[in-house]
Amino acid sequence: MHWTALPPEPLAVLRRGAVIPAHLLALDAGRRLDARRQRALTRYYLDAGAGGLAVGVHSTQFAIRDVGLYEPVLELALRTAHDWEPLGGRRPLFLVAGLAGGTAQAVREATIARGLGYHAGLLSLAALLGAGEDELVAHCEAVAAVLPLVGFYLQPAVGGIHLPASFWQRFAAIDNVVAIKMAPFHRYRTLDVIRGVVAARAEERVTLYTGNDDHIVLDLLAPFTLVRDGQPVTLRIRGGLLGHWSVWTRCAVELLERIHAAVAAGSVPPQLLALDAQVTDCNAALFDVAHDFHGCIAGCHEVLRRQGLLAGTWCLDPAEGLSAGQADELSRVARDYPHLVDDAFVARHRERWLA
Numbered sequence: 001m002h003w004t005a006l007p008p009e010p011l012a013v014l015r016r017g018a019v020i021p022a023h024l025l026a027l028d029a030g031r032r033l034d035a036r037r038q039r040a041l042t043r044y045y046l047d048a049g050a051g052g053l054a055v056g057v058h059s060t061q062f063a064i065r066d067v068g069l070y071e072p073v074l075e076l077a078l079r080t081a082h083d084w085e086p087l088g089g090r091r092p093l094f095l096v097a098g099l100a101g102g103t104a105q106a107v108r109e110a111t112i113a114r115g116l117g118y119h120a121g122l123l124s125l126a127a128l129l130g131a132g133e134d135e136l137v138a139h140c141e142a143v144a145a146v147l148p149l150v151g152f153y154l155q156p157a158v159g160g161i162h163l164p165a166s167f168w169q170r171f172a173a174i175d176n177v178v179a180i181k182m183a184p185f186h187r188y189r190t191l192d193v194i195r196g197v198v199a200a201r202a203e204e205r206v207t208l209y210t211g212n213d214d215h216i217v218l219d220l221l222a223p224f225t226l227v228r229d230g231q232p233v234t235l236r237i238r239g240g241l242l243g244h245w246s247v248w249t250r251c252a253v254e255l256l257e258r259i260h261a262a263v264a265a266g267s268v269p270p271q272l273l274a275l276d277a278q279v280t281d282c283n284a285a286l287f288d289v290a291h292d293f294h295g296c297i298a299g300c301h302e303v304l305r306r307q308g309l310l311a312g313t314w315c316l317d318p319a320e321g322l323s324a325g326q327a328d329e330l331s332r333v334a335r336d337y338p339h340l341v342d343d344a345f346v347a348r349h350r351e352r353w354l355a
Helices: 008-016 034-047 060-069 070-083 105-115 133-144 165-172 188-197 216-221 251-263 270-286 296-307 327-335 343-354
Strands: 019-021 051-055 094-099 120-125 150-155 177-183 207-210 224-228 232-236 237-240
Touching: 008 051, 008 094, 008 177, 008 237, 019 251, 034 060, 034 070, 034 251, 034 343, 051 070, 060 070, 060 343, 070 094, 070 105, 094 105, 105 120, 105 165, 120 133, 120 177, 133 150, 133 165, 150 188, 165 177, 165 188, 165 270, 177 188, 188 207, 188 224, 188 232, 216 251, 216 270, 237 251, 251 270, 270 296, 270 327, 296 327, 296 343
Parallel strands: 019 051, 019 237, 051 094, 094 120, 120 150, 150 177, 177 207, 207 237
Antiparallel strands: 224 232
């Protein structure tokens, strides 16, 4: 499937820039899929105003592949989104499936996602650690022959690999690439991606999304002006495909709307700039930066547990959980930044989502 065959409405959502939560995984105390609460999460994201969903990605836990949950979880999210009538009525959604593993596995997952009706695949390259650039590009080309791709620069702290600007130029030149999620949590490496897109002359086709949960607001506010052939070329990061936005999603939607309005007006108020540090402070608690991201998924689970959407913080790996002091940090940021927390919104609608 080529991106030119995608329905125009979801593609327009991607191009404009949207909140795309990295969908979490609801488990019961036996670490089995809790389908009722998994549906509730999807409904929450849609009612919060998300413009898409990313399912089977890092926040959904890569280990779903090891326990036979990859296709069932993708199918459940898609079916729930299809059947649900969101607050404010139906809107087009851009649906992204996480793709991982070696070439054979990634192609197989892309085929599954395409068959289910997903629009694109977020391609993790973590399994190709140690591969050369030619091998990485060939891998991407093979998967892109099946499904439009969203590139994924995953930070090394959670399994990603270093990818230079030369790789991103070659990746962006693949004509079935529609977007790139930049999540190296690293300013220089984020710039490598943008340099690659500019060098490939792909800025009209490849939409940039932030995955830098440590720098969300400024990523979305700042213009990136580089020089090509002696002329300035300006790109913007249009939206976010974020683990951080898997919680407090209603506030994320409101934040992105404010950012889009400020960019359109050509004037960024200081109060909006000040949110960058506040959102990053929240992320430090969510992602357990104090313990090198050990509790990054469990931290998101804990927010949803406190809101009543999840029954616990269980992950597929029993070794994954909240770190010492992380719960206190989550309480602190929720207290200090109530304008970034959507507890009241969840409380109003939770029973509807869980029905």
